[in-house]
Amino acid sequence: MMASPTMEAAAGVSFTLTAEQLMLQKMARDFTAKEIIPVAAEFDEHATFPEDIFHKARELGLVNMNIPAEFGGVGASVLEECIVAEELGYGCTGISTSVSTNSLGSLPIILGGNDQQKAHWLGDRLMDRGEFVSYCVTEAGAGSNVVGMQTRAERKGGSYIINGSKIFITNASHAHFFTVFAKTNPDAGHKGMTAFIIDRDAPGVSVGKKFDKLGQRASDTAEIVFENVEVPVENRIGEEGQGFYLAMKVFDYSRPGVAAAAVGLQRRALEECVKYAKEREAFGVPIFQHQAIGHKIADMAINYEASRLLTWQAAALVGTPAYNPKLPAYAKAFAADMATKAAVDAVQVFGGYGFMKEYPVEKLLRDVKIFQIYEGTSEIQRNVIVRELFK
Ligand SMILES: Cc1cc2nc3c(=O)[nH]c(=O)nc-3n(C[C@H](O)[C@H](O)[C@H](O)COP(=O)(O)OP(=O)(O)OC[C@H]3O[C@@H](n4cnc5c(N)ncnc54)[C@H](O)[C@@H]3O)c2cc1C
Structure with a gap:
């Protein structure tokens, strides 16, 4: 076995x-x-x-x-x-x-x-004080490939001077401070990354344009530029060179929560479909009685339950000896893929009405896509799983 x-x-x-x-x-x-x-x-x-x-x-x-x-x-x-x-x-x-x-x-x-x-x-x-904080890893030229980041932190006496920019940062326009990953040693690959806390008010920090998005439009996504920003050494998180390991550990703890939001979206799609398919009639019967529609909704229910179990498993085991990085990868990849399927199928269950903004499933379809992209794309989750399986 x-x-x-x-x-x-x-x-x-x-x-x-x-x-x-x-x-x-x-x-x-x-x-x-x-x-x-x-x-x-x-x-x-x-x-x-x-x-x-x-x-x-x-x-x-x-x-x-x-x-x-x-x-x-x-x-x-x-x-x-x-x-x-x-x-x-x-x-x-x-x-x-x-x-x-x-x-x-x-x-x-x-x-x-x-x-x-x-x-x-x-x-x-x-x-x-009730402030906002944003997590800043992604750059215009380096998303999945975190190690390819160009933001530079150079030690000068009791401070670091930070230069570079981060893109697609959630809540950046509103954040009072940022946790930022930068290169302290550009020649050391993943061992050259370090994390810092940077105050929004520090001279040289500017928040650039807010992106106009397909979905999750109520969330704020913006760019941040760091130009000769002086950061005291007290704001370095951990030792120099520990940033990559810290970023990976953060994902262990954050990915189950992202999967859980995708689970919530699945439950919404499922409940909206159950309600609609009972009320809407075609050919003299409620549409759930057409097997093609009933089975779509049954699959939604199965996938919702399975996504939730994987999510709760990853959440319950993080930080325990039974933990493995495969677990949040299973949860996030599966919940994101199944949420995407649920949203597509929900629009189908609603027929033409599903395509209209008056009904909630149109928004689910636009909102869902990002789950396969942020906090590690679905491809990257599968890379993690392959890495662990073939270790
Ligand atoms: C709305 C939104 C909010 C975000 N919030 C934040 C945030 O708060 N903080 C933050 O730091 N980042 C944030 N991000 C960034 C997000 O995490 C990245 O967009 C994501 O990691 C993908 O990086 P990329 O966009 O550079 O795509 P790329 O890395 O360029 O990937 C492009 C495609 O190639 C695939 N690919 C790349 N490498 C491989 C590989 N090795 N194997 C197989 N396929 C591969 C990817 O899966 C993808 O399909 C956010 C993004 C969005 C859109």
Whole structure:
């Protein structure tokens, strides 16, 4: 029998959420129904950034969930973050992306920062002041190939001078600070990367154009330019040369949450289809009674459940001895692909109405595509799986 990294954990498998997790799920579901669904179409149309929704979610503890208790957060588990991401993603994945980006931006500090950095950036800035943070890896010439980045950090006395630019950065127009990956030694390949915390107000930082997007239009995506930005050495996260390892570790913790939002989108597609296929009649019967339509919706339900199980597995095992990088790769690739299929099929179930903005599935189809691209494309997830299988 092929050894599986999850065999050990399987003995303790449970499909039951705790009472606290069920309360969290209900709170996020109610929040989505009240605050997100009613405005989602309008925010999408006008590409409105959901700043008020972010602050309301923050007051309820649905933002910055991963910040440890000693720095003012609730120290939620990755599984708990996934429970919330599914609910918010059900309402609008554009809004949920904006609301949850602080969790990604703060991860380099949570996983690699020292106590002073945690107290200031996580405690004072994110928790107390309610600020935004963006995670900055991607560059115009280097997305999947992280090691190809050109942003340079040169040590000068007690500071680093940062030059370069980052592209497609979520929440960049609103962020108060950034976690930024740069090359401290351009000749050292992946061992030449280092992570820094850069304040938005530092001279030389400018946020460039905000991109106009196909979907997830309520999320903000912009470019950032660093021109001779002086960053004190205290803002370096970990040691020089540790940046690549830190970036990869961040993905271990962040990818289940992205998969969970795609799971939420699948559940939305499924529920909209069940409702519509009962009401809509063709040839004298509700359309779900035409097997071609009923089976499409059955597949949606199977894929939703399977995506969720892979997501919860990855979330539950991260940080444990049973963890393997294949797990979030399975979850993210599968949930993204199945969400894409669900959105395409949902438009088909709705027929011509599915193509119209009056019905919610048109937006699902535009919103879904990015799940196969950001936080590692579906091809890169499969590369991770191949690497682990053939090690
Ligand atoms: C809306 C949005 C929000 C984003 N938010 C952030 C953010 O907050 N922070 C951040 O740092 N980045 C962010 N990104 C960037 C995102 O992570 C990258 O776009 C993504 O990693 C792909 O990189 P790329 O666009 O350069 O594509 P490329 O790397 O140029 O890839 C192009 C195509 O080639 C394929 N490909 C590349 N290399 C391989 C390979 N080795 N094997 C097989 N196929 C390969 C890719 O899968 C893809 O299909 C965001 C992007 C978008 C669109």
